[in-house]
Amino acid sequence: MQPELSIPTSYALPQRSATRRVSRWAHGSVPLASVVVLLGAWWAVTAQPWFGPRAVLSSFTPQATFPVFVQLLSQGVLIEQGWISIRRVLLALALASIVGVTLGLALGSSRLAERTVAPALHVVRTVSPLSWMPLVIMLLGIGDLAVIFLIAIAAVWPVLFSTLGGLHQLDREWVMMARSVGAKRHQILFHVAIPAVLPQIVNGMRVAVGLAWVVLVPAEMLGVTSGLGYWLLNTRDRLAYSELMAVILAIGLIGLALDTAIRALALLLPGARR
Amino acid sequence: MVTNGxxxxxxxxxxxxxxxxxxxxxxxxGIDFAIRTAEVACVIGPSGAGKSTLLRVMAGLERPDAGEVLLDGVPVVAGSPRLGVMFQSPLLLPWLRVWENVMFGARFLPSVETSREQALVVLERVRLHDLADQPVTQLSGGQAQRVALARALIRRPTFLLLDEPFNNLDMPTRRELGAAVRELALNDGVGVLLVTHDIDEALALGDRILVLAPEVGTFAREFAVPASAPARARLRDEILATLEALGTTAILT
Structure with missing residues (x-):
């Protein structure tokens, strides 16, 4: 055992305060309140006579939608179609994350590479993902692959630019400290840069989830015969408006669940200790 | 024994x-100087005099335009296993716990064991072992600098290079950490290069004081620090007079 250095201890760890408990409660209840307000607004708007003819209007009300939602759920339609859509979104997100993080790290590690490539990426980024539809169908045909590819095109940008932005903000002193303990370039990347930008990557993925879910519906209108986007078209063609509203409700709820899941996942990452 | 040579x-x-x-x-x-093991050499000078640059060059973190830095005759490279470096801020990695930050100091050294137990031994030396599993975000400034010291010590360095590491600490913590560094030189034979702009800190901790002249880029004077308090007071006046002659007294007290 080595002798202690003459340094007295003075530790006082911060205690969890009552204020913190209250703010945590408030933090959890505010999103719930906003959903209640949204449902109330839905009910209030569809109850107004100026909204449309009573016969058509009645199909769009929450009163008509919720029983159909429960029915579609119990029949397994929403679960089956929802899972197909979720699977497509998750595969597209995985693809977008791999490409976005890799490209972001590569560009962020070299100023020359960033200066050369970034302008071209900004040009491509400004093109709506749906503009690629005809080209993607020609290249990949109609089916899962085309849908996943289109979603990935929409989702890749926030991941890429969040990673790049994170690297720009990386404390250069950390890099110097890592060099002082003998870390080589690739070790600095894996042990300092990536953990440091992880919160930005997760934020980028949260934005990507939102975009992916938005692009999913039009992408699933591309001739595929499954998924919530397809089901939306199907209900419209059958004039089944309560079903249409139930599917919209399902899309919204799954989007919220995905966002919550990714935030929960972020808390499990080492960066959450910061 | 902390040092490895x-x-x-x-x-x-x-x-x-x-x-x-x-x-x-x-x-x-054209800086020429050397530090030996078991001594504390302090480099003082005002901000912008090149003290931090000198330390980074000595640590191999910056390459000199000309000349060389040698450790026992061998050119120094960044991350040399015989060097430990502390910076102005602790630079702890917030995603790692206290003991993991300590272990980070030896993570890339094949010759040093990088176990939790080894980190705990070093943390015990800086009396932080019971905070080993805490996130570093919960540490005070002084505790964080102790972790940074432990991160440098786990490498068992022959030389410790300190770039104003006590700057942002309160006076009692400064004194405690300064005493710890002095002990490392006296008891463990570590050679310490301390860069500071605090003349009193240099007088309290150093065996030698080198005054770096701003704009000139070389050492203006070198002083051996005497043991007796009155002699140190006289040396303080002499150093101040040297600095005054260089036109830079403002920040040194």
Missing amino acids: VGLLEARQVWKSYVHRRRRLHVLR
Whole structure:
């Protein structure tokens, strides 16, 4: 055992305060309140006579939608179609994350590479993902692959630019400290840069989830015969408006669940200790 | 024993310059000096005199334009296993716990064991072992600098290079950490290069004081620090007079 250095201890760890408990409660209840307000607004708007003819209007009300939602759920339609859509979104997100993080790290590690490539990426980024539809169908045909590819095109940008932005903000002193303990370039990347930008990557993925879910519906209108986007078209063609509203409700709820899941996942990452 | 050897860390005719707003600024101009194990050499000088640049060059973190830095005759490279470096801020990695930050100091060294137990032994030396599993975000400034010291010590360095590490700490913590560094030189034989702008800190901790002259880029004077308090007070006046002659007294007390 080595002798202690003459340094007295003075530790006082911060205690969890009552204020913190209250703010945590408030933090959890505010999103719930906003959903209640949204449902109330839905009910209030569809109850107004100026909204449309009573016969058509009645199909769009929450009163008509919720029983159909429960029915579609119990029949397994929403679960089956929802899972197909979720699977497509998750595969597209995985693809977008791999490409976005890799490209972001590569560009962020070299100023020359960033200066050369970034302008071209900004040009491509400004093109709506749906503009690629005809080209993607020609290249990949109609089916899962085309849908996943289109979603990935929409989702890749926030991941890429969040990673790049994170690297720009990386404390250069950390890099110097890592060099002082003998870390080589690739070790600095894996042990300092990536953990440091992880919160930005997760934020980028949260934005990507939102975009992916938005692009999913039009992408699933591309001739595929499954998924919530397809089901939306199907209900419209059958004039089944309560079903249409139930599917919209399902899309919204799954989007919220995905966002919550990714935030929960972020808390499990080492960066959450910061 | 903390150190992994005895030796001499020397700068030979070290020149270093930067380009700032299209102007080349010569920060170090032919610096020649050496530190031995078991001594504390303090480099003082005002902000912008090139103290931190000198330390980074000595640590191998910056390459000199000319000249060389040698450790027992071998050119120093960044991350040399015989060097430990502490910076102005602790630079702890917030995603790692206290013991993991300590272990980070030896993570890339094949010769040093990188177990939790080893980190705990070093943390015990800086009396932080019972905070080993805490996130570093919960530490005070002084505790964080102790972790940074432990991160440097786990490498069992022959030389410890300190770039104003006590700057942002309160006076009692400064004194405690300063005493710890002094002990490392006296008891463990570590050679310490302490860069500071605090003349009293240099007098309290150093065996030698080297005054880096701003704009000139070389050492203006070198003083041996005497043991007795009155002699140190006289030396303080002498150093102040030297600095006054250089036109730089403002920040040194």
